[in-house]
Amino acid sequence: MNRGAVNVGADPLAGASAAGATVSPRARRAVPIRLALAAVLLLVLWAYTPPAEPPWRVCGFHWLTGRPCPLCGLTRAMFALAKGHWGEAIGFNVLSPLGLVMLFGLFWDGPVRGRLWTGGIAGFAAYGVVRIFIAGA
Ligand SMILES: [Zn+2]
Numbered sequence: 001m002n003r004g005a006v007n008v009g010a011d012p013l014a015g016a017s018a019a020g021a022t023v024s025p026r027a028r029r030a031v032p033i034r035l036a037l038a039a040v041l042l043l044v045l046w047a048y049t050p051p052a053e054p055p056w057r058v059c060g061f062h063w064l065t066g067r068p069c070p071l072c073g074l075t076r077a078m079f080a081l082a083k084g085h086w087g088e089a090i091g092f093n094v095l096s097p098l099g100l101v102m103l104f105g106l107f108w109d110g111p112v113r114g115r116l117w118t119g120g121i122a123g124f125a126a127y128g129v130v131r132i133f134i135a136g137a
Pocket of ligand 1: 060
């Protein structure tokens with residue numbers, strides 16, 4: 001072990017070290033703000049209901065190909081999940097619960113967030129292959 005080495009790659013603003021031993025005071029002060037922002041987001045998702053069939057689609061992939069991309073329906077699914085309508089959300093996008101966890105994971109400052117997003121992106125990529133080429137729905 002090299003005790004004299006300086007950890008040049010360490011981010012002093014990160015919320016926790018890789019070992020999870022320390023939390024900076026700045027990260028600790030930000031926790032109530034993060035929780036408040038997450039609560040506001042959840043409240044907005046719960047309070048508003050977008051139309052089940054939007055008047056126009058904003059997805060360029062769907063517009064070009066007529067096939068749903070891995071993210072199609074995710075916005076409507078987020079609003080449905082916030083209301084507890086899991087079946088409706090799954091109908092919009094099968095991976096919407098994962099998307100909700102990833103979305104609220106943005107308010108978490110720690111190494112888990114990176115792994116969650118890496119795995120989540122891989123999951124959505126695999127779902128995209130299935131959705132575009134196999135299932136088509
Ligand atoms: Zn799409």
